Amino acid sequence: MLMQNARTLSATHPAKPLDRWAPEPHGIDISALDTLGVRMSYARNAEIFGEGEPTHYVFKVVAGAARTYKVLDDGRRQISAFYLPGEVFGLEATDTHHCSAESVGRSIFLVIKRTALLSLARTDHQTTHLMWRLTAHELERVQTHMLVLIRSAQERVACFLLEMAERMGTGDVVELPMSRQDIADYLGLTIETISRTLTQLEGNGAIAVPTCRRIVLCDRAALKRLHA
Amino acid sequence: MLMQNARTLSATHPAKPLDRWAPEPHGIDISALDTLGVRMSYARNAEIFGEGEPTHYVFKVVAGAARTYKVLDDGRRQISAFYLPGEVFGLEATDTHHCSAESVGRSIFLVIKRTALLSLARTDHQTTHLMWRLTAHELERVQTHMLVLIRSAQERVACFLLEMAERMGTGDVVELPMSRQDIADYLGLTIETISRTLTQLEGNGAIAVPTCRRIVLCDRAALKRLHA
DNA sequence: CGAGGTATTGACGGCTCTCAAGTCTGGTGG
């Protein structure tokens, strides 16, 4: 449930159109959602919703980042996706979440009542189509990610860095919001392998790692070529 | 394009309600689609549509099976999903396919004009919601499959067999429509590993393999326990 | 009966995981 995390979050002002600056990363105009929600602040690693819980709210990242994940019986965690500013998560066609979600760092999310969205969709065909497209875009992203999971460690890390650079839109400098453990659980590797691979890539001159959360893509062509 | 495969397929009669017997595997009632389509027969390994092609048609499996896949630069193929009788594939929110699709064996599909579906959706809110749910169900399945891809070979094969048994609904006897290569590309393994793992499982007494396409689940509990 | 594709089995090597130390970093308090 949303409110049981009340101690880890605090409501801010009702949504002002301040987040209009945020990119629309899907190529889908989701600004229609902005007036429906309330901004809330989440602490680092705060639970946003849990797998199997009812889908009362839909979220849009204003600042920071979120991760959705599933946990295996043996405790391993697979991160399905990261969500960066401007992106929507927690939208389900059914009435329960099928992933858990947490805030990666300290983050601000626009929180939208699902009922508000659905009642809008009942009259507005555009909104219905929007929800469908968002889900379809999500599907496409996961399918692409499956391709990454069958590759070598070097390829996975290279793909990850290129994906993040692409989505953050900050050119060749990537400021990672997530830990090595998060990256490992996203790519299906261990933190040691992530670390070793980054060191290798740095040795190749493909990247530079000034601090452990900041990565500079020095040679994108080399990263794309990394199919070995 | 659909019609360039004309030599590999042949139209049969316009849809009769014969396929009503087919299961509705998503727990979603998709019988509304049946009257919109035409049945067509596809040869083994026939191309149904290609990645990037316009989404003119939506397909429902009547008999046989289909696979959707993407190909990496180095030629490796990742199968996103298999579709069994009663299941729908090729439905996209955008106007191009983002996977390729092929018939696994000789198959019969119900072929539905996308424009017919969309124009129905324009007036019928139920249909719109149906399309959304189908896409969402697809997303959930792919996310679950990601969990499989990070496990060991034994776990992956065990999960695959349990999934197929579940979906085919034929109890403990699984008649696989697909080759070892298909299974390998679905699970992110090689055919040799698939073969070796099946032999191991047979040695454990977890399964029996009377013919290479027929597998009997002797000890489901052992398969579920296989987390090593 | 022969041929080609499909599946199985074996030997070996490499990649990634595991376990175990070290090192760095950011935050806290003196």
Add this chain to the structure above:
DNA sequence: CCACCAGACTTGAGAGCCGTCAATACCTCG
């Protein structure tokens, strides 16, 4: 400002799993 601490990250050594290459068996169809 500095010392300290806890968590995050890096690095190393060894083992195990799976991929690769190669040979053999099987099965279907001509």
